[in-house]
Each structure stands twice: as C-alpha cells, then as structure tokens.
Amino acid sequence: MAEQNKQNKRPQGPAHGMGPIRGVIEKPKDVKKSIQRTASYFAAYKVELIFVFFLVILYTLAGLAGPYLMGVAIDGYITEKDLPGLTRIALIMLGAYLLSLILQAIANWIMANASQKALKKMRTDLFHHLQFLSLRFFDRNPAGDLMSRLTNDINAINQAVSMNVTSL
Amino acid sequence: MKKILKFLSYIKPYRKQAIISMVLLVCVVFMDLAIPRLVQRIIDDGVYQKNMAIVTNTTLIMLGISMLSTIFSIANNTLSVQVGEAFARDLREAIFVKIQKLSYSNLDELKTGDLIVRLTSDINVLQQTYRMSMRIGLRGPLLIIGSIILMFSTNASLTLKIVPLLVLTLALIVLFIAKLGPIFRMVQEKLGNLNNVLQENIAGVRVVKAFVRRKFEEKHFEDVNEDYTSIHIRVMRYISFVFPLLMFLINMGVLAIVWIGGRQVISGTLSIGGIVAFSNYLMTTMGPLLIMAMLANIVASGMASADRIDEVISLVPDIKEGQGAKKLPKTIKGKVQFDKVSFFYNGNCEEKVLDEISLTANPGENIAILGATGSGKTTLINLIPRFYDTSEGRVLIDGQDVKDLEQDSLLAHIGITPQETILFSGSIRENICYGKPDASKEEMIIAAKTAQVHDFIMSLPEGYETSVSARGVNLSGGQKQRIAIARAILLKPEILILDDSTSSVDVETETKIQDALEELIKGSTTFVVAQRISTVLKADKIIVIDRGKLAAEGTHQELIRSSPIYKEIYDSQLGDGNQLANNGKNKQINTGA
Ligand SMILES: Nc1ncnc2c1ncn2[C@@H]1O[C@H](COP(=O)(O)OP(=O)(O)O)[C@@H](O)[C@H]1O
Ligand SMILES: [Mg+2]
Numbered sequence: 001m002a003e004q005n006k007q008n009k010r011p012q013g014p015a016h017g018m019g020p021i022r023g024v025i026e027k028p029k030d031v032k033k034s035i036q037r038t039a040s041y042f043a044a045y046k047v048e049l050i051f052v053f054f055l056v057i058l059y060t061l062a063g064l065a066g067p068y069l070m071g072v073a074i075d076g077y078i079t080e081k082d083l084p085g086l087t088r089i090a091l092i093m094l095g096a097y098l099l100s101l102i103l104q105a106i107a108n109w110i111m112a113n114a115s116q117k118a119l120k121k122m123r124t125d126l127f128h129h130l131q132f133l134s135l136r137f138f139d140r141n142p143a144g145d146l147m148s149r150l151t152n153d154i155n156a157i158n159q160a161v162s163m164n165v166t167s168l
Numbered sequence: 169m170k171k172i173l174k175f176l177s178y179i180k181p182y183r184k185q186a187i188i189s190m191v192l193l194v195c196v197v198f199m200d201l202a203i204p205r206l207v208q209r210i211i212d213d214g215v216y217q218k219n220m221a222i223v224t225n226t227t228l229i230m231l232g233i234s235m236l237s238t239i240f241s242i243a244n245n246t247l248s249v250q251v252g253e254a255f256a257r258d259l260r261e262a263i264f265v266k267i268q269k270l271s272y273s274n275l276d277e278l279k280t281g282d283l284i285v286r287l288t289s290d291i292n293v294l295q296q297t298y299r300m301s302m303r304i305g306l307r308g309p310l311l312i313i314g315s316i317i318l319m320f321s322t323n324a325s326l327t328l329k330i331v332p333l334l335v336l337t338l339a340l341i342v343l344f345i346a347k348l349g350p351i352f353r354m355v356q357e358k359l360g361n362l363n364n365v366l367q368e369n370i371a372g373v374r375v376v377k378a379f380v381r382r383k384f385e386e387k388h389f390e391d392v393n394e395d396y397t398s399i400h401i402r403v404m405r406y407i408s409f410v411f412p413l414l415m416f417l418i419n420m421g422v423l424a425i426v427w428i429g430g431r432q433v434i435s436g437t438l439s440i441g442g443i444v445a446f447s448n449y450l451m452t453t454m455g456p457l458l459i460m461a462m463l464a465n466i467v468a469s470g471m472a473s474a475d476r477i478d479e480v481i482s483l484v485p486d487i488k489e490g491q492g493a494k495k496l497p498k499t500i501k502g503k504v505q506f507d508k509v510s511f512f513y514n515g516n517c518e519e520k521v522l523d524e525i526s527l528t529a530n531p532g533e534n535i536a537i538l539g540a541t542g543s544g545k546t547t548l549i550n551l552i553p554r555f556y557d558t559s560e561g562r563v564l565i566d567g568q569d570v571k572d573l574e575q576d577s578l579l580a581h582i583g584i585t586p587q588e589t590i591l592f593s594g595s596i597r598e599n600i601c602y603g604k605p606d607a608s609k610e611e612m613i614i615a616a617k618t619a620q621v622h623d624f625i626m627s628l629p630e631g632y633e634t635s636v637s638a639r640g641v642n643l644s645g646g647q648k649q650r651i652a653i654a655r656a657i658l659l660k661p662e663i664l665i666l667d668d669s670t671s672s673v674d675v676e677t678e679t680k681i682q683d684a685l686e687e688l689i690k691g692s693t694t695f696v697v698a699q700r701i702s703t704v705l706k707a708d709k710i711i712v713i714d715r716g717k718l719a720a721e722g723t724h725q726e727l728i729r730s731s732p733i734y735k736e737i738y739d740s741q742l743g744d745g746n747q748l749a750n751n752g753k754n755k756q757i758n759t760g761a
Contacts, residue, residue: 066419070426070447074440078430086434090427097419101412108408112401120397127366127389131382135374142593142637143370147284151363155289158400 038157041122045114052107052114059103065096119158126150171474172467175294178258182251189247189302192240197310199237201318204448206230208322212441245303252299256291263287263480271487272555273514278480280371281364286480290356290473297470304463308456315449322446323438329428330421330450337417337457344410345464351403353472358396365389407465414461418454422447487557487575495577500566501531502581502662502693504552509561511547521547523716524561529693529709531662534686536704537697538737539713545697546587548713549665552695553582565663583661585669587697589648596625597632600654607658615658618684620677621650645672653681657689664694671699678703701741710734 042049069089077085138146179186206226214223263286270278316334319327369376369385376385425447432438511522521544529535537545550556551563554570562569570578583603591599600615601607612632616622624647628634636643636651643651649669656664664685670678682703685694696703704710705724712720712727712734720731727734 063415066422070422073426073430074443078426078433078443079440081434083431083434086427086430090423093419093423093426097416097423100419101416104412104415105409108412109405112404112408116397116401116404119400120393123362123393124386124390127369127393128386130369130373131376131386135377138370138373139637139642143367146370147281147363147367148288150366151284151288155292 038122041118042114044121045118048110048114052110055103055107055110059100059107062096062100062103066093066100069093069096122157123154126154171478172294172297172470174478175259175474176298178255178262179251179298181258182254185247185251186302189244189251190306192244192247193303193307194310196237196240196244197307197314199233199240200311200452201314202233203230204315204445204452205318206233207448208441208445211444212439216439216441248299248302251302252295255298256295259291259294259477260287263291263477266481266483269485270483271485272550273486274483276514279360279364279367281362281367282360283480284367285356285360285363286476289359290476293356293466293469293473294477297466297473300463300466304456304459308460308463311456312453315452319446319449319453322442322449323429323432326425326429326432326438326446330424333417333421333424334453334457337414337454340410340413340417341457341461341464344406344461345468348403348406348465348468349471351399351406352469353475354399355396355403355469356472356476358392358399361392362389362396365392410461411458414454414458418450418458421450421454425450487554489575490572493574494568494572495574496565496568496581500581500662502691503531503564503566504529504663504693504695505562505564505567506548506551507562507564509548509551509558509563511544511551511556511559520559521716522551525713525716525718526561527711527718527721529695531693532691533708534694534696534706536707536710537695537713538701538704538710538734539719543713544716545713546667549584549667549695549697552663552665553579553584581662582665583656583659583663584665585649585652585656585667587667587669589645589652589669591636591643591648591651593635593637595633595635596628596651599636599651600632600658602655603659611658612654614688615654616651618657618681618688619650619654620673620681620684621647621654624650646674646677649673650677650681657685660689660692662692664689664692666695667697668699669697670703675700675702682706701738712737 069092073086073089073093076082077089206229210223210226213219214226267275267278267283312334316327319330365385365388369389376382425443429438429443429446433440433443505528506525509522509525510520512518512520525548537548539545547556551558552565552570554563554573554575557571562571564570565573565578565581592602597612598605600612604611613622616625625632625634649672653666653669656666670681673681678700679702696707698704708723710720710722710724710727711718712731714733719733720727722730728738
C-alpha cells in the first residue's frame with residue numbers, strides 16, 4: 001500500500017489495479033453438496049436444534065391460541081354478555097401470550113449462539129483450508145478476487161443465517 | 169445519524185426515481201388503510217344486515233385495491249433497489265478516487281483488509297439502510313398515524329387506553345437503536361480485523377508457507393474470529409429478546425381490545441364489527457411498528473457503517489497543494505537540493521529517520537546512494553516527489569520548494585521505480601506504458617531495450633501483449649524489476665529515481681542497464697539507491713547514509729581515501745580494493761550485500 005505507484009499522471013479508469021467487485025450472484029456448482037456441507041456445521045448442534053424445534057412448535061401453538069381465544073371471547077362471552085367469563089378468557093390469553101414470549105426468546109437465544117458458533121467454525125475451516133492450498137492456486141486466483149469472494153460470501157452466509165433465526 | 173444524512177447527497181442524481189418510489193409508497197399506505205374500513209363494512213352492513221350485495225361488492229373492491237397495492241409495492245421495491253445500487257456504485261467510486269488522492273502517510277495508516285470491509289460490507293449496509301428506509305421508513309409512520317386517526321374516529325375512549333402501549337413500544341424501539349448502534353460499529357470493526365488477517369495471509373501466503381507459520385497464523389485468525397463471533401452473538405441476543413417482546417406488546421393491545429372493547433359491546437357502546445376493525449387497526453399500527461423495529465436494527469447498523477465510510481471519505485490528504493501553487497515549466501533543469509532535511513514518520517518524533525541532511529544534485533548528475541538497510545535511503549528519495557513532507561528543512565527542485573509546486577506538475581518530471589516492484593494485471597505493454605498510455609511503439613521498445621528486457625519480452629510467444637497477472641506473479645523478480653525500470657524511463661523524466669531496482673538483476677545485466685541509461689537520458693539527474701558497490705563506481709557523486717545521517721559524500725576516488733565507512737563497505741564487497749582502482753568492471757563480486 002505504502003509503495004503505491006504514483007507514476008500515473010493521467011488518471012485512468014478507476015477500476016485499474018483493483019480486484020473486481022462482483023455483484024453477480026454465482027450459482028453453486030453442486031447445490032446438494034453445498035447444502036449438505038453447510039448443514040454439517042449445524043449438525044454439531046443437534047441437541048440444541050431439536051430443542052429449538054420443539055420450542056418453536058410450542059410457541060407457535062401458544063401464538064395461535066391468541067386469535068382462537070379471541071374468536072371464543074367474541075362468540076362465547078361478548079355476544080352472550082358474560083362479563084366474568086370474558087375476564088377469565090382474557091387472563092388465559094395473557095398466559096398464552098406470555099408463554100409465547102418466553103419460549104420465543106429462549107429459542108432465539110439458543111439459535112443465536114448455535115448459529116454464530118457454527119459460522120465461526122465455518123470460517124476457521126475455511127482459513128485452515130486456505131493454508132493448505134497450493135501456490136499454483138494462489139497464482140491463478142488474484143488476491144483481490146479471493147478477498148472479495150471470501151468477504152462477500154462470509155457476509156452473505158452470515159446474513160442468511162441471522163435473518164432466518166428470527167423468522168424461523 | 170448525521171452521517172447517514174450526509175451520504176444522502178449521493179442519492180441526489182437519482183432523485184427522480186427516489187421520489188416516484190416514495191409517491192407509490194404513499195398510495196400503498198392509503199390503500200392499506202382502506203382495507204380495515206372495508207372489512208368493517210362487510211361485517212356490520214353486510215353479514216349482520218344479511219345483505220349479500222354489499223358483501224360481494226366490497227369484497228371485489230378489496231380485491232382490486234389489494235392487487236393495485238401489490239403492483240405499487242413491487243414498483244416501489246424495484247425503484248428503491250435501483251437507486252440503492254446506483255448509490256452504492258457512486259459511493260464506492262468516490263472512496264476509490266479518495267484513496268488515490270491520499271498521501272503515503274495517510275496510506276500508512278490504512279489497512280487493506282479493513283479498507284476492503286469499508287468498501288464492500290459497510291457500503292452494502294448503508295445501501296440496505298437507504299433502501300429499507302425508502303421501502304418502509306415512510307410507510308411505517310404513515311400507517312401508524314393513519315390508523316391511529318381512524319381508530320380515534322371509530323372509538324376515542326378505547327384508543328386512548330391503547331396509547332400508553334404505543335408509547336411503550338416506541339420507547340423500546342428507541343432504546344434498541346441507542347443500545348445497538350455502538351455494538352454494530354464494533355461488529356464492523358471486528359470484521360475489519362478479521363479481513364486484515366485474511367488479506368495479509370492471502371497476500372503473504374508464500375511467506376507463511378516458506379516459514380512454516382501455518383499454526384501461528386491459524387491461532388491469529390482464531391483470535392480475531394472469536395472476537396467477531398462473540399460480538400455478533402451479543403447483537404443476536406438483543407434481537408432475540410426485542411422481537412418477541414414487541415410481538416408481546418402487540419398481543420397485549422389485542423387483549424386490551426377484547427377485554428375493554430368487549431365490556432363496551434356488552435354495555436352497548438360498540439359493535440362487534442367495531443371490535444374486529446379496531447383490532448385490525450391495531451395490527452396495522454403495531455405491524456409497522458414491528459417492521460420499524462427491524463428498520464431500527466438496520467438503521468443502527470447503517471449509522472455505524474456511515475461513520476466508518478465517512479472516516480475514509482473525510483480523510484484530509486496531508487500533502488496538500490498550497491494556495492497559488494506554482495506549475496513547473498514544461499522542461500526543467502533537474503537540480504535537486506536537500507536543505508537541512510530532517511524527517512520522522514507519523515507522530516514518532518523521538519526517532520529521526522533523517523537527520524539534517526543537506527546535499528545538492530546538479531542537473532544531469534548521477535547520484536548513487538549507499539547505506540545499510542533501514543538507514544533511510546528510501547525515505548530520503550521519497551521526499552523528492554513529495555510522497556511525504558519533510559519534518560524540518562526543504563527539498564528544492566530547480567530552486568523551488570516542492571511544497572510550493574503543483575503536485576501533478578512536479579510528478580510529471582520525475583520517473584521512479586519503487587523499491588517494491590508493483591505491476592498491474594494487464595499486458596506487458598500496458599505496464600510499460602502505464603505513465604504514458606499514448607506512447608508510440610518505438611518509444612516503448614527503446615525503453616524496454618534500455619532496461620535490458622526487450623529480448624526477454626520478444627522471446628515470449630505473445631511478446632508485448634503477454635499478460636501479466638496481478639502483482640506479476642508469473643514473472644521473475646528480475647524481469648519485473650526491469651519492466652518497472654522501462655516504465656519509469658519511458659517518461660524520459662528530468663529526474664529519475666531507481667530505488668534498489670536492480671537488486672534481483674544479475675551484475676552483468678545491471679551494468680548493461682547503467683550504460684544504456686547513460687546513453688538514453690544524458691541530461692537527467694539520476695538517483696540510484698544501490699546495494700552493490702560495483703553499481704556506484706561510476707557515479708558523479710556517492711552518498712553514504714548511516715542511520716539517517718549523511719556519513720560521506722563524494723566520488724569513488726575521494727571517498728576511498730577520506731571515508732572509513734565507505735572503505736569498509738568497499739572492502740567487504742570487493743575485497744582488497746587496489747585490484748579495482750583503474751578497472752571499471754569487476755566480475756568477482758559478492759552480491760550478498
Ligand atoms: N512507512 C513507514 N512508517 C514508519 N516507519 C517507517 C516507514 N518506512 C520506513 N520506516 C522506518 O524508517 C527507517 C528507514 O527506512 P527506509 O528509508 O526504508 O530504509 P532503507 O531504504 O535505507 O532500507 C527504518 O527504521 C524503518 O523502520
Ligand atoms: Mg529502501
């Protein structure tokens with residue numbers, strides 16, 4: 001960087017000498033294998049994932065109880081003008097919502113830890129792998145290109161995983 | 169937040185698309201607001217009055233509005249993506265141009281990996297912030313305000329009971345932004361560290377392999393990786409609480425409507441359709457709030473990234489042309505003077521790298537610079553093209569302080585081959601003609617012949633069109649150096665600087681280059697930093713730098729007599745000195761200088 005070439009008196013195209021920044025989305029060569037490989041990183045967190053899976057089912061059910069109970073409240077108590085019943089069902093709704101809140105927070109928390117650790121392992125392995133590639137590989141692939149590939153891809157996987165945690 | 173608004177100026181050229189996209193959004197909001205009203209009409213006027221016509225009509229209207237709203241949403245989305253991409257492209261270019269303007273000492277402080285993060289990831293984040301703001305930033309508040317008004321007109325007392333809930337939600341979102349902003353900044357910083365290590369390892373892969381430092385580098389990477397992961401987990405933990413909490417607040421609103429509204433229905437002040445419409449409005453109020461929380465998350469990260477981008481954009485090049493900087497004439501004599509020049513690198517005032525150096529190079533003179541590694545040779549010659557400013561003293565070209573000259577007009581007279589040879593990907597021809605793209609073929613060939621690289625190039629199947637891969641990995645060190653020399657002499661500069669640029673070239677070729685150079689650029693003032701004493705024998709003046717001080721100055725004949733330090737270097741390289749006194753060339757040279 002420090003020894004950057006300053007002989008250039010005529011400003012040239014701005015892309016000169018910099019690794020290409022590619023906006024094109026490349027298709028994975030073997031989708032099945034890519035998915036399998038990605039999945040294998042999460043397999044290490046099987047127990048957590050199964051636990052989260054049950055939590056998700058539970059909180060989804062608790063969440064669904066809300067609208068159902070609301071229907072019950074309207075048809076069964078409000079139209080019947082049953083005040084104590086209405087209060088009772090309101091309390092049940094409160095319980096369902098609270099349960100949903102707690103379960104969801106726990107599930108998210110576990111997922112956050114698991115997914116970030118899986119991503120970390122993925123990066124570590126990637127770096128490890130880089131160390132074993134031949135110099136021929138580095139001759140063929142310009143450093144700038146490799147960098148933009150690695151950083152963009154790490155970013156993309158990160159975003160994909162982070163997004164899905166909340167919208168599981 | 170200020171920084172986010174600052175970069176809005178980059179959207180200006182795409183104002184039209186941005187505005188159209190906003191207008192579409194406002195239409196979508198109005199249509200969205202109409203839906204609960206229509207639902208209420210179906211229930212109260214249609215279902216309860218058993219009026220089938222109203223049900224069908226209203227349903228059809230709803231369907232039409234939904235479709236139109238979808239189309240508008242898609243158009244809004246497409247436009248905002250276009251604007252976002254154009255914005256990101258312009259901003260990347262602005263940063264690139266900025267980096268080109270920075271001085272060496274600015275660049276010393278930037279790390280490549282971190283810079284790449286700023287150029288890619290940070291710009292992406294900022295782009296996403298704008299795009300999402302355009303898509304939901306306006307829609308959210310509009311929807312919220314609109315549905316509050318409609319709720320109020322449906323049932324004022326019920327609305328007032330829900331207001332505290334809304335305030336609570338808003339407070340939560342604001343808190344969320346405030347808490348998350350600094351953490352997002354750290355996330356980008358840690359990502360920068362991560363990429364620095366990655367960058368260094370990819371660029372330096374040969375060294376890592378040669379020194380079997382894999383384990384060490386992996387440990388290093390593990391550390392920055394762990395940092396990045398743990399900061400990321402911190403963000404995710406916040407998010408994993410905040411969203412369920414917001415959901416819960418919305419549900420509390422529904423509960424309040426059922427319970428409070430139910431009592432009103434029982435006492436006869438509200439209709440059943442009213443309750444349904446009301447909870448629909450609540451959803452249209454709270455739904456956007458939830459999306460706004462997501463936006464908050466994005467805005468917080470956008471703020472962090474905007475700061476980081478701004479740090480590069482607002483870097484002030486510390487080499488500046490003064491007001492009324494003078495242009496050098498088209499041709500200059502090429503006299504270079506150092507007047508009591510002292511120098512230290514960025515802020516490191518104790519350690520003078522150059523200490524009160526004074527010397528004069530007359531036009532056309534050939535100056536050789538000798539000195540141990542780290543003695544300050546490169547630093548000294550970097551002051552001539554004003555890559556750095558002197559800390560004390562002046563550097564003069566034809567009697568004019570370089571600080572008073574226009575940077576471009578100064579550089580137009582200087583050809584330099586930096587110590588580290590850098591070639592760009594492209595053909596050999598493009599590399600040689602880098603400083604003068606319109607050079608004729610003859611000029612190029614003369615330069616290449618002088619640098620003793622023409623024959624090699626012609627031996628390649630594609631000659632001058634042979635492509636050089638990035639950093640010239642497909643060429644040997646000596647070949648690269650000779651191409652770099654050709655690149656510098658093609659400019660026929662009045663001042664030529666060769667910083668150790670024949671270190672990988674064999675002695676015989678080096679001598680040939682020197683002889684050819686002498687022919688080609690007789691009138692040029694030349695500075696040659698050299699390791700081999702054989703290179704300097706014929707110089708008009710030899711300068712010996714020792715730990716930043718001018719230790720000796722003179723011709724070979726003078727120095728061999730008067731300077732012990734020169735004599736020492738001479739003896740260590742050429743053995744017993746007398747052998748060579750009148751015999752210009754010597755082949756049995758110790759090149760391990
Ligand atoms: N960009 C820089 N930032 C800080 N210190 C530097 C920088 N470049 C060189 N130095 C220091 O300045 C001294 C002289 O370096 P340099 O001029 O490159 O020596 P030479 O070219 O004679 O080998 C060395 O001690 C080196 O550590
Ligand atoms: Mg040097």
